Structures are given as C-alpha cells and as structure tokens.
Amino acid sequence: MIILSVEDVRKTYVGGETPVEAVRGVSLSLAAGDFVALMGPSGCGKSSLLHLCGAMDRPTAGRLRIETADLAQLNDDQLTKLRRERIGFVFQFFNLLPTLTVRENITLPVLLAGGDVTAAERRAGELAERVGLTHRLRHYPQQLSGGEMQRAAMARAIIHEPALLIADEPTGNLDSENGARVLNLLGELNRELQLTILLATHGAETAAAAQRIIRMRDGKIASVETTSAIEEPTPRAFV
Amino acid sequence: MRLFRQFIWRHLAQEKLRSCATVLGIALGVAVVLAIQMTNASSVRGFEKAIETVAGKTSLEIVGAGAGFDELLIKDLGWLRTYGQVSPVIEGDAEITLADKRSESLRVLGVDILRDRSLRDYQLRANAETQTASARQFLQLLSDARSVILTEKFTRKHKLNIGQTVELTFADKAEPYTVRGVLKDEGPARTMDGNFALLDLASAQWAFHRLGRIDRLDVRLKDAAQLAAAERAIAERLPAGLRVQRPARRGSQVEKMLAAFHFNLTALSYIALLVGLFLIYNTVSISVITRRAEIGTLRALGATRGTVLALFLAEALALAVIGCSLGLLFGRVLSFGAVKLTATTVNALYIAAAAEPPPLAWQHVWIAFGLGLPLSLLAAAVPALEAARVAPTAAMRGSDHLISRFRLRARYVVLPLCLLAAAWWFARQPAVNGLPAFGYASALAIVFGAAFLVPAVLFALGRLGDKPLFRLFKIEGRLANANLAGAIPRISISVAALAVSLSMMTAIAVMIGSFRETVVYWVNQTLVADLYLRPATRHNVATDAVFSPEVERIVSAHPAVAAADRFRNFDIAYGGGLVTLGTGEFAKQEAHGHLLFKAPTGAEAGKAAIRSCIGQDAVIVSESFALKYATQVGDVISLTTPQGDRTFRIAAVYYDYSSDRGIIVMDRGTFTKYFGEPQATSLTVYLRPGADADAVREDLLRQFGSNYRVLIYTNASIRQEVLRIFDSTFAITYALEVIAIFVAILGVATTLLTLILERKREIAVLRLVGADRRQVRKMVVIEAGLMGAVSQSVGAGVGLLLSLVLIYVINVQSFGWTIQFRVPWGFLAQSSLLILLATALSGLYPARRASQLQTAEEVVEE
C-alpha cells in the first residue's frame, strides 16, 4: 500500500525579488512500513520536500498524494484535517508546547481532533510507558532533558496512529547517546507498528537507521541507496 | 541617533498596530486629564473671568454679611472717598426673551454711571456712530426705569436696534425694556461673551426686588500700589456687618466651593492616564522581551548599557511625544463634551458658569507634555533598565523561547496585603484642607494592591482553571489557560491595568448606585409638599432671585393652599468659604414638613428641635455643614450678621443632598431680627386635603398671568428634577470611566497581539499537530476573554473595597453626605458580561493574526 506518492513535484517560493526553486521535479514513493531518510547539505531542498510531504504546504507543480488524498485538491482546513489524522511530526527542537505538561502535550493531537479525553489519556499513558516517560507525565517540557523531550514529542507524534511520521533532524539537538535512543525508538515503531517514516537529516549515522537513503542536491534527487544496516532494538533503550 | 532610527524607529514603524495602540492609549490618557483640567478651569475661570471683566479697575469691594447690605450704611462711608472712587453695585442674572421666543441669560450690572465710569470702561454707542458720552448723557439714557443698555455683540447677534423694546425677566417678573444704547465690546461688555446688560442702579434695585439694598461697593483706589495697606485700613474702619475684600476673593471662594467636585474629577481623570502609562510600560517591556537577541547583538557589537537604556527610553519618548501631541488635540475636543456634561451640575448646584472650555494655551501644552513625558519615561524606565542588563551572550544563545515558568513568590501575596493594610490606615485619617487626600491615598493603595495581586490571581487561575475551562471550551480552553499561565509576567500588567480601571468603574458604580438610592429615599421622605415654586430665573442657589410680593400674595391667598413656607437662602462667608444661609417658617415646617434628622434622631425629636428654634438664636444645619465644620447639636456657631457677629446654637442636624456646601437654616423670626425681613427665593406649598396639585398649579399659573415667570413643580416633577440633576452629575464620571476602560482594553489587545507574535512557533506547532484556524482563533479569543474575566473579577472585588473608601471616606470628607451602602448587583452582572464580551472581542484581531500564521516555516526553519 502506497502511503506517500510524489510525482515530479516542484516547489517555487516567490518571497524575495527572484523566485527560488527549492524542489525541482522530485518523484518518490513510500509504501506502508517504509523508513526513508532524506539526506543532503543545507539548501538542497530537503526541508521543502519534507514540508510538502508533511502536508504543511502544497506543491507548485506535480502530484503529491498521501494515501488517497491529493494535496493539490485540498484547502487549508482539509490539509489540517489530513495532518491531524494521518501524519505525525518530530522536530529537531522538539516543539513541545512549554505551557502544557507532558501528558497534555501527548494528548493534544487527539483532543484537537475532538477525540475522547479518557481514551486519549489512557493511550498517552501507554505511549509514555513505551517511551519511558511515565514518571514525567505531569512535568512541563522545560523540566525535561533533551532526550526526554524528544521522546515525548515522539509519543505525541504517534498518539493518533498516523500513517506517516515526518521526522526533521530528530537527533540534531541531542547528544549521541540520546540520539541513538531516539533512532532506536523510531526503528522499533517502524517495525512494530508498520509506521511509515520519512526522516530528514544531515548525518549519515542517523540516515543509516533507514531502509532507504535518498540524497538530494539542488532540489533534485541525486541518488537512492538501500541499506541493510537496520539496528536491532536493544533492551537498553528502555530505562 | 542613527542607531535610534535604525533600531527603534523602524521597529516602531514595523509594529504599527502596537505603536498606534500605545500612542492612542497615551493620547487618551493625556486627553482626559487635559479635558478635565479645561473643564474645571472653564467653570472657575468662567466665573473668575466674569468677575474680572465686571471688576474692571476695582481694587477692593465692600460686602455685607447677608445678601448685600442696607444702602443707608453707605451714608456713613463717606470717608472711603479718601481712598478712592466708590461705586455701589447691584449685580445679577436676568433673562431676555428674544423675538423667536427663545430666551438667553444676561449678566446684569446695575450701577450709578456717574460714579462707575471711573471704575469700568464703558464705550457707548447711542446711535449709529460711536460717541464719547459724558456721564450725564450716559445717565440720561438709563434714568428711565425701563431702560437698558446692551452690548454690541449681543445686539448684532440678535439684530436689536436702539430704541427697540425687549422683554427682560428679573427674578419672577417680565417687563418690557427699551434698548437705549449699545456698549462696544470693551470692559464689562465682554462679560459672559457679550450677554451683558447695563442698568441704572435704581432700575436694577427695583427689577431685582432689592430696594433698599446694595450688593456691594466697588472701590477704585487712588493709589493701587497701596492695596494691602488700604485694605487693612478700610477693614479697621468698617462698621460691623461690612467687610472689605478683593474682587478675586469671590473667585477663590467659588474655587473653594468647587474644589471637592473638581478634585474628584481630576483624580478620576488620572486613572485614564495611569492606564495609558501601563500601556507604555507594556509596550516597552514587550519590545525589550521580544528583542533580547537583537539587544544582545547590539551589546556584542559594542553598544554600552547606557546606549541600550537610552534607546529604549527614546522609544518610550517617541511614543509619548506623539501621544501627548495627539492628547492635546483630543483633550481639546473632549473638553467640549466634558464641559457639556458638567455644566448641568455646576449650574444647578454651584454657579452660573460659561459653557465653553478655554482655548488651548501654552499652559495646556505644558500640562500635556510636562505630565505625559516624564511619567512615560518613568513607566518605561523599568523595562529599559532590564534591556540594559541584557548580556551580549543573549545574542548567541539563540532561542530562549522556553521562558522559565512563573513561580509564585511570597512577595506577590505579601506586597498586596501590605498595600491593603496601608489603605486601611489611610482610610482612617482625616481630611486635609477639606480635601480627602488620605482617602485618595487609600484608594490608590487599594488599586496598587489589586494590581500587584494580579500575578497571584493569574497563577491560581492557571492552577485551577484547567479542568473547568477544558470542560467548557474543550482543548482550546485548556490551551488558552495554559498559555496565560505561561505568560503571567507578560500579561499581568495588562490585566492589572484593566482590573484597575474596572475596579474604579465598579467602585464608582457602587457609590453612585448607593448614593442614588439614598437620595431617592431622602427625596421620598422629605419632599412631601405639594407644590414647589421658584422664580424662573433662579437657576441655582447662587442666583439671588426673589419673588415679587404679588406672587407671594396670590399663592397664600389661594383657597386650596393650606400653608406656603416662604424660604429664602443666599451665600454667606463662613470658615473661609461659602455656605448657604437659609430661612424658612419653622412653624409651618414643623406642622407640614418631613425633614430627616441625623441628630437628634427620630421624627418627634426633630420636630421638637425645630420648635425649639422659634424665637431663639438657634439654627438647624445640614449634615454636610456639620461634617465640614465639625459641629454637632448643642454647639454654638458664630455668624456675621449686619449687626455684627452673633452666635447661634445648633438645635439639629438634618440630612440634605441638595448641596454639598453646608446649609444653615434659621426661623424667619430669628432671621428678621438680624438680617431684616427676608424675601422668598422659593415657596413650598402644602395644599388642603383633597386639592388637586395639578389643577392648583394651573390655576396659580393662570393667576400669575404672562408677566410673572414662576416655575411650579408638583411633587412628582420636583422628584424627577432632583434625580435628573443627580444623574447628570455623574454622567461625566461614567464617561471618564468608559474612556479608561477603553484604553485598558486596548492594552489587552496589544498584549495579546504581542504574545501571539512571540508564540508564532508554538502556534505553528499547534497547527502542525492538527489545530485548524478556527481552533487557533477560538483559543486566542478565550485567552482574551480570560484576561477580561480575571480583570473583572479582581476589579469587582477590589471595586467593592474601593467603593467603601469612596462612600465612607472620600465622599464624607469632600461632600459630607451619609450614603447607605448598596451593591448594584444588576449593574455588576451587566458590566461583567459586557467586559467579558468586550475583551473577547478585542481578542478577535490577534486571533485572526494568529490563525493566519504560516505553518511550516515557523516550526522548521530555525
């Protein structure tokens, strides 16, 4: 089952004096359970592509489908609906809401979608346990370490059981140990829940966690390689 | 300077909305203060100016103990000649009926023109050409009893010609007068903007029913430099019952009389300014907080702390300068409204004043800038100092979006409590010079206490608000609550500002509500007579218009009239100010009246007290008199009578809400003994049982015919009239408050907007995790509403406290009235709802801005 289908997508920003072509005809496809890493130097267009794939933005040209939805056909509200039901996000800076507790942060997507509170909180509890944050549920983000924040963000990203997880440099702000734990977790989720993941990163180490690595340069796909080096989950990941 | 242009000016230009809101806030604050200044000035200045223009070259005036003095006393004042020119004067207000049946008020001066020309500048135009008439020719124009000279301005305006007949109403009587000449717009002709009429002394005496009496003697000293010496020397030689004073004295007496009223208005006007200053503080702190990184960069690049401090002070200054300039203009505009709103009160309760604010003068520019700029700088100093403390490393640290969570420290509770304790202490201090200075200190302490309490209240809300809000508004409620809880240090100021305004609003509403109910009760209890009569030109107690004997005769002879209490009052000097001395017929009052007595208590005891005054040197005084001059039943007060100083025992203190200046009432017999036979200024008529008041009123009016102009109120209409005056008195109060609240809500809106711009990333995250625009909007509007709700609850709570201070301290000290405390629940509920709605509405624009934020870039691009 194809979760994400990108066909000759272009994205041009007309912000400044000269239009910037960030994505220049990219095609790729993610099936359910795929774990793909986007690699490339700054300005290669991977962030723009990621935004497009995360339904944050619409392509200038080309076709972009997430499951059955064609992004070009959707208005802002429909994009929002799509995001909150089918996509999860993990960011470099965690982007937890500082004014909400960990539990509140995790339940946010469900509640925004109008979901049931009790169910959401039960699920948040389970996920917290899963990512090892049970004792942190009542805490505020700023009381957490970077790794903990990112794990909380991951719990938030999957609470509504999305079809696609967009991860933008999820380890960029973490030390190597915490980075490894996060990557482990991603791998686990990918395997256990058949979660489709699109991850953008600078680091080869991080990219290595994926099944496929897509390298980008100047808005185009430069190369695609398949890795077999998928790390095994280690019990150490759960402390 | 360049740095300022680049760093501050461009920023201000970018943040147009916030800059505009701040400027508007300051402008309104300054405008309100200015408008009230001008309004107050207009009433006192109007009066003083009238005194001045009428006074001319008068250096001293000799006045009596009562309403004028016996003219025969002048016989023995020939020695005054050695000091200078002496001219007897009758002054009063009359009405002129114009061709279109409208009438206008005229200030009337009755003088002996033979003498008066050396005191005042009269330029006569007796025919088409200007002429310099001799005093004798001038006199010939006026010697006929029905002659009048009007001003050029007035005759031009109303197209009147010399020789034409006009109808003038003096006191209660309308008579035709012939315009015998026209005064050029010089000297006294400029009085009341040309609404001035010159009469011969004799005609004026006759017309005003003041035969045998003179209002005062104006003296122009030969040697004006010897004013003080002459004043002393004259004072020594004057017989008992006469005293000498400078004309300006009347102005200062009026000023003193109006002082409490003006003081209260001024105090109220400063609230708007205070709130405007909150805005400045707010704006500068926001700009400091949101630009920490930039400040850090500046510092890293070599800007000193002083430079940074100067930059942000300059920001405040820039805003303040624009704000004050606009405020100057707004103030002028507002003053017209304010004068209109206060004119009724001032005219009804105090003096006939000009109904125009003074033109803008340097002094107003000085008030606007002298007040606005330093205070703005002061308000900006705190955040600017904070900016100066920003370390250069702030630039490098990147984001410090994760502000440390607000911690409830002891000082957030202790400080407000200390202030409330101070308020308690202040409230128990006596008045200073008749002004409730400590009362206001107390109110101020309460207000600041409330302001400092706001963080704690917000904290409590953050803690306890989640569940109910979640239940009420779903996840948006939770988010809003969490957002506010996270931004306590930032929103406290705005919420406090709004809370302060609202507390004043509440306090004033409670005070006025209580006052009104008290007055309604008093009116219902004491105004029991069937008809109340006054001469048509008697617009306030200061207008000394008395009834024609014919009117009194018609009234008392009417078969349906059981009793007509002839009441007379006028101003007398007492304790450095003016009080009202009244006289009525105590026997009739005892038989028919229903005064409410404060002491002795009980209707029977009161009646006994009234009875005890008859034939005695005893008086009853109003509550405000008793409070103002710290007197009570049994005390003896000394009054200057035409026969010298005499003492009177206070037999009773009665409740009165008609005048705040203090009233002394004595029986007609006692009055006659010392002041001479009084002429009535009002008639209180009790009808025989079964008589129809309206029918009697019609019948009396018919009997008076068209010549007598008498206003007759029935019982119902006098009650309405009392309440009309009451309500108009407080119209200005509400207007001022509404402005303050508007400014405060402006503060809430700008704060929210800032918070949103600052939380761009968080909102973007929200959007990413699935919040749609509607939800974001809802969240922001709830935040706004929450701020309003907190402000209103703090405001209402503190307002009730304040109202206690207003009613039991400030009111008692400045007006001397007993007010029964009542909480106007209806009003409170209504205003709470309104405030909630208004603040929520003020959140609409920030909400729109929030929902329009672009999602992706904010989150991802760092």
Place this chain on the structure above:
Amino acid sequence: MRIPQVQSGRVWRVLWPVALLAVLLAGGARLSSRAADEEWRVAQPPYAFEAVRDRVSHPDYRVEWWSYHGRLTAKDGRTFGYQLKFIRVGVNFKPENPSRWAVRDLYVTQLAVTDVNGQQFRHAERINRAGVSWAGAEAERFHLWNEDWDATENATGEQVLRALADDCGLELTLASGGEPISHGADGVVQKGVLPVNATHFYSQTRLPTRGAITFNQQQFEVSGTSWLDHEFGTTFLENGQRGWDQLALQLDDGTDLLLYQSRNDDSPHGLESFATLTADSGNTSLAAEEFTLTPLTQWNSPASGAQYPVMWRAQSPGQNLDLTIRAVVAEQELRAGETTGLTVWSGLVEVSGTRQGRAVRGWGWLEMTGYAGGEMLLAN
C-alpha cells in the same frame, strides 16, 4: 443773608405786596405749567423774593444754582480768584421707581481757583444723584452739598463754603454783604422767547470773605470779597440761541454791575440780554438795547479748541459807562467732558474804565458759554 435784612432791605420792602400776590398766582401758574413742562414749576411774574425761602432750595423748579465767586488775597499779597457753584438740575419730577437711587435731580458742583500771580488755574467738578444723601440742596434750611463739598450757614448766620479737590480747594466764611439784588422785571428774568424759559434770579454782592485757599497742595490764609448768584426756574437754550456771556462786576466806586448777553443766531446781543446796575441810588435794570458788550481780544483754548473773547468792552451810554474787562488769566476754562459734558469759560476778570465820567477800577467774574460746541446747558 441775615434775617433782619428782610425787613430792612429796600428791594424786598418795595416788592412785598407784589410778593403776596405772586404767591397766590403762583399756585395757578403751577397748575397750568405742569402740562407744559412735566410738573416743574415755571418762573412767572410777578415774584417777590423772600430771604429765608429763597436762599434755600426750590425743588419745584427744574434748574437752580448757587454760584459763589470772589477775589481773595493772601497775607503775602498773592491774589486768588475762586468759584464754587452748586447746580441742581431736575431730571424727573416724580420718578416712578421707588428706589432711593432713582434720579429726580442731578447735583453738579464746580470748583475753580485761579492763582493770579502764578497765572495758573485749577478746577474740579462733581456730579451726583441724591442717592443716600450723596448730594442735595435742602429746602428747609440752607444746606447745599455734594459729598464733602458743602455750603452751610454757621451759628452766626454766616455762609460757610468747603470744597477740597486734588489740586485746589477752599474753606471760606462769607459774612453778610450788601442787599440782595433781584434781576429782571417783576422778579423774573426771561431767558428766551418761550414763556417757560424764565428764572428767578438774585445776587448778593460784596460779601466779606475770609478763610483758606488750597492751591497745588499749598494752603493760603486769605481774605477778600465774594459774590453770590442764586438763580432758579427753567432755563435752556432755544433754537437760535448759541450761548451767553455774563459779567458780575464790583467797581471801586461802590457800583455792582451784572451784565447778561444772549448770543443768538440773528444777533450777538439778543433781546434777552439784560443788565442790572446797583449803585447808592438803587437798582437800575437795563434792557438789551441799553448796553453793549464788545469782544476785544480772543484766546484760543488749546485743550478744547474753543475761541473765547478774554477782553471785553462794556458800554452803556445811558449810564455814562465805559468799561474794559480783561481776564486776569486767559486760561480759565472749565472742561468737564467726562462728567457733565460742559465746557465753559468762567474766571476772574479785572475792570477799568469810566463811570459818570470818573475813572473806576474793579474786579469781577466772567462766564462764557457756547464757545466750545457740544452741550451748553445741563437742562437741555
């Protein structure tokens, strides 16, 4: 004026029977005159003066004045002329307004002092309504006042004048002098062609005077002689009348001379002009055609612009009289534009000439009205 004079005075004795008749007729005249001139009484012949009655005020008549003037000398030889003139002008015979301040009469008082040696002239003027006894003229006893200027009678029957202004003043006691001289015919002086324009007019001359004159804050003890003109009735300028010149002269041969000249449009010496010459032989009334008054030297007043003849020649061939009259100081103009609006020339003059072929000298008072334009008579 001493009471015994009433009996001893020749004029009064002669006129006594006429006076009785006049009183009877006056009642009728009064009634008939009311309609003509409000309610003011009109001077009608015959009229006999009576000492007490006629020295005091006559409030029924519209205009009345007492004009004192004289020539006084200080011990150091300094010579002063003075004038103190109390004028009452009726405004409203019976004011409708009961106020004390209602104007029935106006009281104008003029004070003027001439310093002959210093060639200086000072004057002051007061105008008042009666009000609360600010000014008045009593009808029961002799008392004229305008604030603190007054003319009263002391215990010995002498007239006491007191008036002090900023830069001139006087306090004089006037003893009785010669007999009162009544002017005109039958006690009436006709001032115009209209019958109502007539006054009763008498003079008292050669009143021995002593007292003090204040001039420019300096006081001088003085003595000399005064002259009183007391006139009451109705007098105003009719159409065609421009003004008048009046001379009151005391010659060193004992002759008193009053010359009145009405200047009319058609003649500088109108028909109303008259003169009264009093000598030992008695009073002689001269009609207009029996004397002439010729202006000789003109003086221009820089202040008012008026041109006054300050030197005159008076001639009466019938009386063998030829006098030259010269103002001792040219500038004796009373300007009262502010108060009464009148500007007149009124001052001390010297006289020299011949009478009955003998050289005579003397002094006198000259009053000239109607030269400065504007109003000339208070009653107009």
